Amino acid sequence: QQGDPVEAPAFLAASYACQRNTPQPGHNTLLTAALSVLAESAELNGDEGRGLAFRRSEGLLRSLDRRVQGPAELRGLPCLGDHSQRVIQDLLENGVSSEVEETKSSPRYRAMKLLTGIFGVGVKTAKRWFTEGICSLAQLETSGHSLNAAQQAGIKYYTDLNQPVSREEADAVSVMVEGVVHSVLPGARVTLAGGFRRGKMSGHDVDFLITHPDEGKEEGLIHKIIACLESRGLLLYQQTTRNTYRESAKGAGRPSSSMDRFDRCFSIFKLTNDSSPEDTRRAQQQDPERVRVEADQTGSGGRPWRAVRVDLVVSPISQFAFALLGWTGSKLFEREMRRWAVRERSMSLSSHALYDRNQERYLRASSEEEIFAHLGLEYVSPTGRNA
Numbered sequence: 335q336q337g338d339p340v341e342a343p344a345f346l347a348a349s350y351a352c353q354r355n356t357p358q359p360g361h362n363t364l365l366t367a368a369l370s371v372l373a374e375s376a377e378l379n380g381d382e383g384r385g386l387a388f389r390r391s392e393g394l395l396r397s398l399d400r401r402v403q404g405p406a407e408l409r410g411l412p413c414l415g416d417h418s419q420r421v422i423q424d425l426l427e428n429g430v431s432s433e434v435e436e437t438k439s440s441p442r443y444r445a446m447k448l449l450t451g452i453f454g455v456g457v458k459t460a461k462r463w464f465t466e467g468i469c470s471l472a473q474l475e476t477s478g479h480s481l482n483a484a485q486q487a488g489i490k491y492y493t494d495l496n497q498p499v500s501r502e503e504a505d506a507v508s509v510m511v512e513g514v515v516h517s518v519l520p521g522a523r524v525t526l527a528g529g530f531r532r533g534k535m536s537g538h539d540v541d542f543l544i545t546h547p548d549e550g551k552e553e554g555l556i557h558k559i560i561a562c563l564e565s566r567g568l569l570l571y572q573q574t575t576r577n578t579y580r581e582s583a584k585g586a587g588r589p590s591s592s593m594d595r596f597d598r599c600f601s602i603f604k605l606t607n608d609s610s611p612e613d614t615r616r617a618q619q620q621d622p623e624r625v626r627v628e629a630d631q632t633g634s635g636g637r638p639w640r641a642v643r644v645d646l647v648v649s650p651i652s653q654f655a656f657a658l659l660g661w662t663g664s665k666l667f668e669r670e671m672r673r674w675a676v677r678e679r680s681m682s683l684s685s686h687a688l689y690d691r692n693q694e695r696y697l698r699a700s701s702e703e704e705i706f707a708h709l710g711l712e713y714v715s716p717t718g719r720n721a
């Protein structure tokens with residue numbers, strides 16, 4: 335290949351993210367970081383369609399197996415809309431995109447990022463506050479708005495929760511969770527899901543999927559786990575939602591129902607530092623986009639512990655493969671897999687089941703590999719799902 339005088343052929347890329355292997359961070363980080371800002375900005379404006387278009391472009395570029403050098407190499411690639419192409423061209427020619435720079439420094443983007451960075455605050459709430467002129471935590475606190483329990487915890491631990499969770503911290507949380515789960519139900523299985531299962535080196539939280547090999551043994555487990563965590567003083571906040579899922583004749587998880595119905599717990603753990611100051615500093619350096627807090631809140635200063643967001647999900651073993659696939663992400667990868675299922679196979683995929691609309695029946699699976707096979711997709715390992 336060296337010295338080949340012929341221009342390199344265009345990249346070959348499939349149009350659905352679930353047909354591609356997408357490692358982290360990929361070979362085009364300048365481009366993907368920029369598109370991610372535009373996607374986030376659209377999402378923060380409540381413009382889902384526009385956000386999705388930028389996410390698809392971002393995912394495609396992350397999947398390419400080498401660095402894009404010039405606009406000519408983009409010819410024939412799917413997922414790149416006109417807007418994304420203009421931004422990419424700008425970046426390739428000038429090293430920066432004025433649109434991205436303007437977005438990043440715009441008061442709206444900064445305020446929305448800061449406000450949605452509060453645990454328990456979604457886009458709608460943040461938008462309402464921003465419209466009232468609230469742009470900082472200090473302004474929020476003097477505004478007189480009453481905050482719910484989640485938001486209060488979000489403010490209290492703002493600094494900690496906006497500091498990325500490192501791999502070491504995720505491993506420390508795993509040890510805590512496994513200890514508690516095994517003490518309340520021997521034989522139960524704990525699996526790390528989310529970004530850390532995809533091989534990411536840092537994340538905004540730690541996600542766990544819990545099951546037991548005997549169907550039914552997992553019933554009520556979430557409450558026992560929470561009670562045990564609380565008795566050991568490991569929880570700073572928790573909100574448990576109980577819900578059962580039953581297969582219905584209508585077909586599992588319509589594409590619209592992205593919320594699943596497992597017993598789950600959004601929580602904030604109290605993670606004691608054993609080896610932490612260094613880990614924390616390293617993790618901090620990994621996310622340059624991180625929102626900085628102007629006023630140091632109940633900071634990590636001097637405390638021998640820190641707050642970490644943890645999601646716990648309990649699944650019956652019969653749905654485990656679907657739950658694991660659904661909770662491993664990335665969000666775009668999941669979304670694309672569901673879109674593939676409906677459009678290319680007339681199937682509905684959810685975190686609970688796979689329904690074949692032509693055969694009018696559910697397709698069983700006891701591993702992720704089987705789900706990909708049912709869908710006629712080549713298997714993509716978790717580390718390749720970083721679309």
Ligand code: TTP
Nearest residue numbers: 528529536537538539594660661662663664665
């Ligand atoms: P997240 O924890 O939000 O994202 P992540 O782990 O990929 O990245 P981060 O480092 O920011 O934490 O979600 C993990 C997966 O869980 C994601 O693929 C979608 C899934 N999920 C659901 O299935 N239902 C839900 O209600 C939520 C919030 C997530």
Ligand code: MN
Nearest residue numbers: 528529539541
């Ligand atoms: Mn996560």
Ligand code: MN
Nearest residue numbers: 529537538539
């Ligand atoms: Mn996230």
Ligand code: MN
Nearest residue numbers: 528539541645
């Ligand atoms: Mn999560």
